[in-house]
Structure formats: structure tokens, C-alpha cells
Amino acid sequence: MDRRSGKTKKLLEDALIKLMIEKGFDKISIKDLTEEADINRGTFYLHYKDKYDLLEQKEDEFLKEFAKLAESISEKYPRDFKLLSKKENLLQVFNFVYTYIKQNSDFMKVLLGANGDLNFQMKLKNFIESMLIKNVEVEFVGEIKLKYMGAVAASAQLGIIQKWLRTGMEESPEELAVFVSDVVYTIYNGVLKANVDIK
Structure with a gap:
């Protein structure tokens, strides 16, 4: 994993944890995650299939x-x-x-x-x-x-x-x-x- 990819994954993982604390996993959307991590949807899908994949990988x-x-x-x-x-x-x-x-x-x-x-x-x-x-x-x-x-x-x-x-x-x-x-x-x-x- 290159440094940029690792940084993006870390941003998304941190966003996931923050949003799970705030609203629970079921209510989180991909839009919520990308806005919180300040990345675009395309970048998200380069790393994960969906929010369940993100959670499982973490x-x-x-x-x-x-x-x-x-x-x-x-x-x-x-x-x-x-x-x-x-x-x-x-x-x-x-x-x-x-x-x-x-x-x-x-x-x-x-x-x-x-x-x-x-x-x-x-x-x-x-x-x-x-x-x-x-x-x-x-x-x-x-x-x-x-x-x-x-x-x-x-x-x-x-x-x-x-x-x-x-x-x-x-x-x-x-x-x-x-x-x-x-x-x-x-x-x-x-x-x-x-x-x-x-x-």
C-alpha cells in the first residue's frame, strides 16, 4: 500500500468511527463518509465496495x-x-x-x-x-x-x-x-x- 492510499484509508476509518459514535452504523451513508473524510465518492470506491466492506476491513x-x-x-x-x-x-x-x-x-x-x-x-x-x-x-x-x-x-x-x-x-x-x-x-x-x- 502506498503512502497516499494508506492516508486515504485512515481518513475513511476515522470518519467511520466518528460517524458510528454520532449516529450509528445503520444510518451512515457513503456520502456521510466521503464528506467527513473530505474525499470524493470515486476515491472511496477505489478502496471499498461499500460501508460494510470498510467496517469489515477495519x-x-x-x-x-x-x-x-x-x-x-x-x-x-x-x-x-x-x-x-x-x-x-x-x-x-x-x-x-x-x-x-x-x-x-x-x-x-x-x-x-x-x-x-x-x-x-x-x-x-x-x-x-x-x-x-x-x-x-x-x-x-x-x-x-x-x-x-x-x-x-x-x-x-x-x-x-x-x-x-x-x-x-x-x-x-x-x-x-x-x-x-x-x-x-x-x-x-x-x-x-x-x-x-x-x-
Whole structure:
């Protein structure tokens, strides 16, 4: 992507977020987007088929960047990185997640709000679930437990993020990460791992 094309896409993405906050996605027209971004309709259609394509590309870009940053964390600890075995691992991951959410808070508030995109919410939940399953020691939990634990944890995590955004992110990413990692570590070691150790 050349610099001019990248700048145009950024203008349209920013326009989309601003207009979604102001009037909701359903009420946005191509005319609204081009006027807000100060470009002509022809330029819009060079990049996107319609407003749905613009939204989907923005969502996919967010998730790809999210995945790339998450992968960079686990690559730092290739031998040692088992998500639930150390509280420091959990703390680092949650701190990363909440910091990234805060950096993209305008976009996330719109997509995860009451009138947000349910398709994106499902994509984000699936991403969180796959990241968890990938980094948990199956032998300590068991495949069946892991399957459902991943679903429960992903739903809970999405709920936490939505609550945090809805209440104005009063806690810092670091504060929220400390609280959530304490809860998750306690549940893992006090319930899941304990049940395995008893067998």
C-alpha cells in the first residue's frame, strides 16, 4: 500500500468511527463518509465496495494486529510460556490486552457497545478462546474441560472488556490486569488444577 492510499484509508476509518459514535452504523451513508473524510465518492470506491466492506476491513486489521502482538509475547517465552502456570504470564498478557484495547478505545466502544457489531464480538471472543487454548497445558486440565473452559473464559473476558469500556475505563490497564490475573490464577489453581491433582 502506498503512502497516499494508506492516508486515504485512515481518513475513511476515522470518519467511520466518528460517524458510528454520532449516529450509528445503520444510518451512515457513503456520502456521510466521503464528506467527513473530505474525499470524493470515486476515491472511496477505489478502496471499498461499500460501508460494510470498510467496517469489515477495519475489524480484520484490528484483529490481525492484535494476533501479531499476542504472538510476539509468547515468542519471548517459547519454553516457559504456559499461560496459567505463572501469575506473571497472566499479568503480562492481560496488561497487553487492556493496553491495546485502550489505545483503540473509540473503535472498541462502538463495536462492543449496545449497538455494536455482533459479528466482530464473536470474532474477538473466538480469538481470545483460541489464544487461551493454545497456551494452556492440556495435561493439567483435560481436553473436554479445556474446550468448555475456553468458551467460558472468552465470554467472561469479553464481558470484562465491555464493562470497562462502558464505565469509562476508570481503572488503568495495569490495575485491571492485576485484578483479572489474580482471579484467573486463583480459579485455575484452586478449582481446575486441584481437581486434576485429586485424581
